[in-house]
Amino acid sequence: MAAVSDRLPAFPWDKLEPYKKTAAAHPDGIVDLSVGTPVDPVPELIRQALIAAADSPGYPTVWGTAALRDAITGWVRGRLGASAAEHRNVLPVVGSKELVAWLPTQLGLGAGDKVAYPRLAYPTYEVGARLCGAEAVVYDDPTELDPAGVKLLWLNSPSNPTGQVLAKEDLVRIVAWAREHGILLFSDECYLELGWEAEPVSVLHDDVCGGSYEGIVAVHSLSKRSNLAGYRAAFVAGDADVLGELLEIRKHGGMMTPAPVQAATVAALGDDAHVEEQRERYAARRAALRTALEAHGFRVEHSEASLYLWVTRDEPCWDTVAHLAGLGILVAPGDFYGEAGARFVRVAFTATDERVEAAVKRLG
Numbered sequence: 001m002a003a004v005s006d007r008l009p010a011f012p013w014d015k016l017e018p019y020k021k022t023a024a025a026h027p028d029g030i031v032d033l034s035v036g037t038p039v040d041p042v043p044e045l046i047r048q049a050l051i052a053a054a055d056s057p058g059y060p061t062v063w064g065t066a067a068l069r070d071a072i073t074g075w076v077r078g079r080l081g082a083s084a085a086e087h088r089n090v091l092p093v094v095g096s097k098e099l100v101a102w103l104p105t106q107l108g109l110g111a112g113d114k115v116a117y118p119r120l121a122y123p124t125y126e127v128g129a130r131l132c133g134a135e136a137v138v139y140d141d142p143t144e145l146d147p148a149g150v151k152l153l154w155l156n157s158p159s160n161p162t163g164q165v166l167a168k169e170d171l172v173r174i175v176a177w178a179r180e181h182g183i184l185l186f187s188d189e190c191y192l193e194l195g196w197e198a199e200p201v202s203v204l205h206d207d208v209c210g211g212s213y214e215g216i217v218a219v220h221s222l223s224k225r226s227n228l229a230g231y232r233a234a235f236v237a238g239d240a241d242v243l244g245e246l247l248e249i250r251k252h253g254g255m256m257t258p259a260p261v262q263a264a265t266v267a268a269l270g271d272d273a274h275v276e277e278q279r280e281r282y283a284a285r286r287a288a289l290r291t292a293l294e295a296h297g298f299r300v301e302h303s304e305a306s307l308y309l310w311v312t313r314d315e316p317c318w319d320t321v322a323h324l325a326g327l328g329i330l331v332a333p334g335d336f337y338g339e340a341g342a343r344f345v346r347v348a349f350t351a352t353d354e355r356v357e358a359a360v361k362r363l364g
Contacts, residue, residue, distance in 0.1 A: 007130045012123060012336045019325040026328025031359040033289075034332045036160075036307045036348040038227040040281060043274035046226060046264045053263035060259040062251045064092040068262045071269040076237045080192075080218065082204035084211050088240040091247055092257045092265070095232035096190055096221040100124045103186065105132040106249050109151050116145055117154035120162055120338045122188070125154050138338065142174055147181035158191040158200050158305030161337045161346040165198040165305050171208045179215050184242065190221040190234075193275055196286065197304035204238060213238040224307060225275050226268040233257065233265045282307065285349040285356045292363040293347065301344070309347040310334075320345045327362040 016034060023030040063069070072090040076082045082089075093099040101124050104115050111133045117125035119138040129136035134152075139145050142153055155174065157166035166174075178185040187203040203209060204218050217238035223229035236243060257265075268274075290300060290309055298311040313320055317333040324331050324345070332348070334341025349356065 004131065007133070008127055009123070009130070016321070016330070016332070019321050020330055022322075022325040023328050023330040026362075028328065028358055031329045031351060031355045031362070033348045033351055033359065034330045034346075036224070036350050038223065038229050039350055039352050040227050040278065042227050042231075043268070043271070043277075045271055045274070046228070046268050049267035050231075050260045050264040053260040056259035058259075060256045060262060062092075062254075062256050063247055064257060064262050065259075065266075067266050068092060071266040072235050072237065075269045076204065076218075080202040080204045080237075081206055082202065082209075082213070082237065083206055084213070085204070085237060086240075089213060089243065090235055090237045091243045091250075092233075092235045092262065093250075094234070094255055094257055095223070096188070096219050096234040097124055098232075098255075099219060099234065099236060100188065101128045101131065104128045104134055104152055106246055107152065107184070109134045112149065113151045114149045115152045115154070116142060116150050118156055118159065118338075119340050120159070120334075121154070121156060122160045123336065125156075143177040147183060150181070150183050153178055153183050153185045155185065155187040155203065157187070157189065158194065158198075159302070160188075160191065160306060161308055161332070161334065161341065161344075162301070162310040163191075163303040163306040163308055165195065165200050168201045168205070168208060171201060171203055171205075175203055175209055175216060183215070184239075185216045186219060186236075187216065188219045190219060191224060191306040192220070193225040194279065194282065194307060195305040196283065200305055213240070215239060217242055222265060222268050225278065227278065228264070228268065231261050231264060233261050233268070235265075281353075282349060285351070285353065288356055288360050289347060289349050292360040296363045307348055307350055309349065310344055311347055312344045314343060317342055317345050329359050329362060 069087040073085045076085040109132050113134040114137050115129035115134050116137045126136045192200045202218050203216050217236050219236050221234040300311050303309045321333050332346040334344030
């Protein structure tokens with residue numbers, strides 16, 4: 001029996017271990033800016049909602065409670081500008097990474113099909129294609145792809161790793177192209193709440209999709225906006241036929257968001273104050289790191305949104321990783337996200353204020 005893991009690329013983060021050891025040897029300890037994992041507390045109102053729902057002995061439903069669907073549709077209408085969203089247009093998922101990795105399989109894709117994603121991208125798009133045996137193809141502009149055989153098109157705005165934001169007019173053009181060629185479009189919008197120098201727009205916005213969700217689905221997560229990475233709280237919204245099919249498959253697979261997490265998600269989506277407080281924390285850390293990196297000789301490209309700075313010293317990325325590790329700072333090499341990132345590194349600003357201050361001092 002062939003191992004499924006044989007289809008997958010080498011797990012990239014293992015390559016970073018020697019540099020992590022170097023950074024950890026710094027007298028004042030490591031400043032880990034390599035992974036964009038939240039470090040700030042889960043907001044109190046969300047924790048209280050989780051606690052209140054802790055006595056949940058029965059199985060939760062895959063589609064979620066009516067209260068959860070109300071919360072998601074209300075947020076999608078109000079925040080994304082998707083005025084026609086209804087319960088049938090939403091589906092909770094067990095964290096967005098699970099959805100990205102298994103979506104091509106759940107869509108029934110396989111050999112002979114193509115999954116397209118940005119040339120610089122979150123590695124799990126490729127993993128999803130490989131898991132089902134489809135062909136992974138990359139693009140600079142998706143409308144320049146040969147549409148033959150492309151069954152799934154991933155957008156990612158704001159981008160991980162670059163922080164680049166697709167303009168509304170580009171989204172309109174890409175949605176029209178995908179519909180013209182019958183290509184299902186999934187838009188990963190998990191960083192949409194974290195625009196700094198640009199205002200990210202959803203593919204579900206009325207101005208982008210014309211009020212119809214045919215052939216388009218948006219992916220959203222509460223990991224970044226609400227510090228809920230440990231809760232695995234996410235959802236998809238869009239084409240009701242696509243989500244209905246996924247719902248049936250996920251029922252059979254038992255892919256259920258735990259009931260207490262559903263309750264916590266309702267609380268999180270109903271409160272904007274904690275999102276703004278977290279944005280302010282990230283904005284301050286971002287500004288401090290950007291100033292220090294530029295003074296140290298780095299050039300920042302894109303980075304107008306998300307939780308990362310995409311920077312270069314115009315040298316191989318692993319040379320940059322080694323240089324910063326010598327200062328006790330760990331960052332992610334750009335080639336983790338594709339060959340086009342070979343001279344960049346991704347710097348997360350998801351460390352504590354104290355650790356960001358330590359990085360700034362070392363860079364100075």
